[in-house]
Amino acid sequence: MSFDPNTPTDNVVFPPECTNNQGESLNDSILQKAGWLHGLRMDDICGPRVSARQVASYVDGATVFIEYTNELSTETIVTSTKRETNYVHRGWSMGAIATVSPWTLSRIAARNQPNAEGTWYTKLTKAKRLKVEVKLEDLAGVPEFEAAIENALKQPTTFEKFQAIYRTLDRWGDVVPLEIEIGSSLAMTDTKIDHLQFPETGERNFNSTARLSAIKIADITVVVCVQQYIRDIDAYRYYHKTYDDNQHSLKTISSVMIRFSDFIELLTATYSDSTISSKHGGSGHVGTGHKFMLATDEHIAEMFIWRHDEWIRGFQFITSMGQCSPQYGTHDGLPTIARSRGGVLAGFLIHTRNHSQHGQMYSDVQGVWRHDLIPRVLKEDDVYSDYLGDSNGRAFNDRVLVGNSNSVRATSVEIRSGDCIDSIQFTYVDVIDGREYKFMTPRHGGPGGSPHQFVLEDGEHIVTVSGWHGEQRITQL
Helix, strand or coil, rough: CCCCCCCCCCCCCCCCCCCCCHHHHHHHHHHHHHHCCEEEHHHCCCCEEEEECCEEEEEECCCCCEEEEEEEEEEEEEEEEEHHHHHHHHHHHHHHHHHCCHHHHHHHHHHCCCCCCCEEEEEEEEEEEEECCCEEEEEEEHHHHHHHHHHHHHHCCHHHHHHHHHHHHHCCCEEEEEEEEEEEEEEECCCCHHCCCCCCCCCCCCCCHEEEEEEEEEEEHHHHCCCHHHHHHHCCCCCCCCCCCCHCCCEEEEEEEEEEEEEEEEEEEEECCCCCCEEECCCCCCEEEEEEECCCCCEEEEEEEEECCCCCEEEEEEEEECCCCCCEEECCCCEEECCCCCCCEEEEEEEEEECCEEEEEEEEEEEECCCCCCCCCCCCCCCCCCCCCHHHHHHCCCHHCCCCCCCCEEEEEEEEEECCCEEEEEEEEEEECCCCEEEEEECCECCEEEEEEEECCCCCCCCCCCEECCCCEEEEC
């Protein structure tokens, strides 16, 4: 609950009449004080901030419409989030608060400020003196702002373009007002409507124009010329769009909750601002739940997805730091590798179908990939071969040991075989601080067959693998 004891509580008294020149000068002074034509930053849930830079100017022949008034009004506004409440308390209309571009949403998400939900009541008493309006088509971006946007779009990579645009909006603001009210106001906010009682403030003198300020932001628009410059590049932010996680697709995932049995039953993403996606899943409820946690600045960069008999059976996540999740679920069928060059996972698009025994279950899953968070994904240029052989058996992935290292290399391969390939095991070497460290993978396969070892010389690498396979096993390598 808060209020400003220096604001008036009764009607505004007009100052003495002045000449045209004096009136224009007075209006200019009032508008300048109110931040007219300056950009407004909306990335902080605590409230808007006025940029020190004038971002827009009038096109030739255009002018502002000013309506003089003498109104006293009181309204109570109900809000449902902390961000809405803070902006309403500062005189913003609900329509203006909702005018948020994807660029602003990204910058809001980057702050990781929890946006608490609930019910708040704001009692706003306004003594309105001026109403100021301008048409969008009567505004143009100032040359310095346009030059800053153009320079941002000249950056060599998509990531650098996004980051340069974010920095530009941070300096110049996200939006510019099209309609404001100027006067004096008193605001009080509380979670209980019966607590909204203004204290006695006594008589006030409102003849001084020094008391006037912007008391309501009624209408805003994305900063002038941003749309025409960056509409096309915004399409590259995502590789796929989704309706399921669209409301969260500008946030960053901090953990994934996955529940599985013989099928993947449930996927839920938790984001860095503590919001949780809707539960993506069908009606299965017998599986075991696991949470895959991400470190700060760590993102999911790849997904291994096992699909068999038209159902999603298994999952594995690989992160931008080379961390591999456990292999969740079963691994019938051949895995599909889902990734997007330069992108990190921001959400899921899930398709479900009716299973004869388990109700609605996963039939397809697709990632939503953001391309504005990191400059490049390590190992993004690695190429995976096709999977050959039978689609059954136990899956393994040595990426768990190799991670994102560019210095790890295979030094030997041990294969046990008889009538078929029974098992395979790799030995790797890594160089850390000038010293070599050797390590072996687990043995993948069974204990049968005779051992055979293929040793690589220094600087020698395996570049081709050939062999034979039958219906159920690999018979020769």
